[in-house]
Amino acid sequence: MSGGSVIAIVPAHNEEAAIGGVVDAIRAYDASFDVVVIDDGSVDATAAVAAAHGAAVVRLPFNLGIGGAVQTGFKYALANGYQFAVRLDGDGQHDPAELGKLLRPVRDGEADIVTGSRFLRGDGDYRPPFSRRIGITWFAKVVSLLTRQRVTDTTSGFQALNHLGIALFAGDYPSDYPEVEAIVLVFKHRLRLAEAPVLMREREHGESSITFLRSVYYMLKVTLALLVAMVRKYAVPEEAAHA
Numbered sequence: 001m002s003g004g005s006v007i008a009i010v011p012a013h014n015e016e017a018a019i020g021g022v023v024d025a026i027r028a029y030d031a032s033f034d035v036v037v038i039d040d041g042s043v044d045a046t047a048a049v050a051a052a053h054g055a056a057v058v059r060l061p062f063n064l065g066i067g068g069a070v071q072t073g074f075k076y077a078l079a080n081g082y083q084f085a086v087r088l089d090g091d092g093q094h095d096p097a098e099l100g101k102l103l104r105p106v107r108d109g110e111a112d113i114v115t116g117s118r119f120l121r122g123d124g125d126y127r128p129p130f131s132r133r134i135g136i137t138w139f140a141k142v143v144s145l146l147t148r149q150r151v152t153d154t155t156s157g158f159q160a161l162n163h164l165g166i167a168l169f170a171g172d173y174p175s176d177y178p179e180v181e182a183i184v185l186v187f188k189h190r191l192r193l194a195e196a197p198v199l200m201r202e203r204e205h206g207e208s209s210i211t212f213l214r215s216v217y218y219m220l221k222v223t224l225a226l227l228v229a230m231v232r233k234y235a236v237p238e239e240a241a242h243a
Contacts, residue, residue, distance in 0.1 A: 005032070005082070005083050005084060006030070006032070006033045006034070006082065006083070006084045006085070006086065006103070007033065007034045007035070007036060007076075007077050007080070007082040007084075007085050007086075008026045008033050008034070008035045008036070008085075008086050008087075008088060008096075009036055009038065009070070009073030009074065009076070009077060009085055009086070009087045009088075010022055010023070010026075010035065010036070010037045010038065010050075010055070010073075010087075010088050010089070010090050011037075011038045011040055011066060011069035011070050011072075011073060011087075011089065011090060012037055012038065012039060012040065012042065012046050012050070012069075012089075012090025012091075013039075013040040013041065013042055013046070013063060013069070013090070014042045014043060014044045014046060015042070015044075015046050015090040015091055016042070016044040016045040016046045016048075016049050018090060018091050018092040019037060019046050019049050019050045019053070019090050020049045020050070020052070020053045021092055022088065022090055022091075022092055022096075023035050023037065023050055023053040023054060023055045024053055025095070025096045025097075026088065026096045026099075027054065028096070029096040029097055029099055030099075033086075034056065034082075035054070035055040035056065036055060036056045036057070036058060036073060036076050036077075037050035037055045037056070037057050037058070037090065038058050038060065038069045038070070038072050038073045038076075039057055039058065039059045039060060040060050040063050040064055040065070040066075040068070040069040041060050041061065041062040041063030041064065046090070047059050058072055058073075058076060060072065064175075065175060065176060066157075066177075066178060067173055067174050067175035067176060067177075067178035068175055070087065070157070070169070070173060070178065071169060071170065071173035071175075073085075073087065074166055074169040074170040074173065075170045077166050077170070078166050078167055078170040082163075082166065083162070083163055084103065084106060084107065084160065084161065084162055084163075084166075085160070085161045085165070085166050086099055086102065086103065086159065086160045086161075087157060087158065087159045087160075087161075088157075088158060089157050089158070092201060093200050093201050094116070094157070094158045094198075094200060094201075095198070095199060095200065095201055098116060098158070098198040098199060099160065101114075101116070101196040101197070101198055102114045102115075102116055102158070102159065102160035102196055102198070103160045105160075105194055105196070106160045106161065106162050106165075110192075110194065111192045111193065111194035112161065112162050112164045112165045112186075112191040112192045112193070113159060113160070113161045113162075113165040113186055113191060113192070113193050113194070114159065114160045114161075114193075114194045114195065114196050115153065115156050115158065115159050115193070115194075115195050115196070116153070116156055116158035116159070116195070116196055116197075116198035116200070117152045117153035117156060117195040117196065117197055117198065118153050118156065118198065118199075118200050119140075119152040119153050120152055120153075120195055120196070120197035121197045121199075134219070135155070135218055135219050136153070136154065136155055138219055138223075139154040139155065139180045139219075139222065139223075140152055140153070140154055142223060142226060143180060143183050143184065143226070146184060146187070146226060146230055147183065147184065147187040147193075149187070149193070151183060151193075151195065152195060153195065154179060154180045154183055155179050155180060156179065157179055158198060158200070164191055165186075165191060168185070168186070168189055168191060169182070172185060173185075174225070176221070177218050177221070177222055180222050180226065181222060181225050181226060181229055184226055184229045184230060185229065188229065188230075
C-alpha cells in the first residue's frame, strides 16, 4: 500500500476480538481506503487477525501506549504519501459509517483536522461513566479557554486529517493521554480544527483502563501539560506558513 488517497489508521492493543470487524467495517464503508493496524505490543492475536482481514500491520516490539501507536500510524501515512488519513480506535467504538461527516470538510478545504464529537448532537445520547464525564467536561472548558475556540469532545480519537495534519502528528504527538494535548498542538501550529457530530458505539469487547483514580491523575497531569504546551515554542509547518 503506497500513495493512495485515504488511509485508515487503527491503533490496537489486545483487540483480537474486535479488530477484524473494525477492518471489515472500514472496507464496507469505502473499499478504496487502505487500512493499517498499529499493533501496540499486543500479546494476543490482534496482528494476525488484522492481517487475515486484509489490513497492513505495523507491529511495535512492546507497548508504547496510545500516543506512540497513533504517531507510528501517522509516520506510516506520511512516508507512503497519503493525502488524507482517518483514525479509528481498534475496539469498535468508532463507526466507519460516520466517516463521511469527518472527511467532507477536510476534502473540501474547510479544515485541516476534523474530530468526531459525541456531544454536538445535543440529545444527551452518549452518557460516559461519572469519572470520565468529570474529565471530559473539565478539559472541554480548559481547552476552549486556551484556544479561544469551542471544543466539546477533547478525548475523541475519531478524526480525519489532510496532509498538513498528517505531517504535524507524524513529527510531534503527545505520548500519554494524547488527544487533549494534541488539540493545543494544532492550535499552536495554526492548523484549522473543527468538530462534527457523530454517534459512537459502546465498547463490545474488553474494558476501559480508565478508573476514578486514573481520571484524577489524568486531569492533574494533562492540565499541567496543557499550560506548559501553551508557552512552549513550536515551529509553524512550512506549508501552513505560506498558505
